[in-house]
Amino acid sequence: MAGTTVEENGSVPAAVERALRSVGVPPAPARLRELRGMPKQRMFELLVPDAIRARAAYEEFVRAVVEAVRSGTVTAKPGALSVFGRLRAHGIKIALITGFPREIRDLVLEELGWSGFADLVLSPEDVGRGRPYPDLVWAAAARLEATGVRSILVAGDTRNDLLAAYRAGVPAAIGVLGGAHDEDELRRVPHAAIISGITDLPNAIALD
Known part of the structure; x- marks a missing residue:
């Protein structure tokens, strides 16, 4: 959907960065590009070194994307x-x-x-x-x-x-x-x- 039939207008990378920073993990742009298209929960499991922070980052990501969708960005x-x-x-x-x-x-x-x-x-x-x-x-x-x-x-x-x-x-x-x-x-x-x-x-x- 996103990127193919839906235009996310930068909201997804922004949400990922926000989520990673919320748990103290610096974004790695090359790694993020590599993981695009994967299940988002799995993506955070690969990006964040422990399960508790990975789950917290994923939940923050969902909140950020929901905000973007409701604001009309998508x-x-x-x-x-x-x-x-x-x-x-x-x-x-x-x-x-x-x-x-x-x-x-x-x-x-x-x-x-x-x-x-x-x-x-x-x-x-x-x-x-x-x-x-x-x-x-x-x-x-x-x-x-x-x-x-x-x-x-x-x-x-x-x-x-x-x-x-x-x-x-x-x-x-x-x-x-x-x-x-x-x-x-x-x-x-x-x-x-x-x-x-x-x-x-x-x-x-x-x-x-």
Whole structure:
């Protein structure tokens, strides 16, 4: 979601830095970039050296992102809804997958007016493990009754999105620029294509 179909306008990195500083851990920008796309609770477990402070940092992060969403900082990517409409017109089911917990995910969808729009929305807590593990992709495929991995398309703005697709056996993994990772970073992991933004997706998959 964030970075691919949703514009977080810098609120996520700011929330991570605020959370880390709240427990006395200096932000490490390179490490933070590497972890983008992962489940947020797991991210703080990797960034903070002890479990109690990691949990406290995660809770502060959730508070910061909730504040940003409610303030209107988080918006839809221009053209995202139009892309959803074109996909639906061709009978393509839509699953929105995120590394955010349900609390943030559902708030974002509510604020954007997207509640009930997608066929499925999933967070790591819905399946047990998040990206870069393949579980979210497999769960979406099962719940939407995909006929196989070749009938699935994964589009995302982070290396962990593409790694999850690769590990799930999905050949059609498309990197989307304009989010967390740049073109050089996305090209370091297996992918079928790199596009400049979500509005290029219909052309990338040859929709009429």
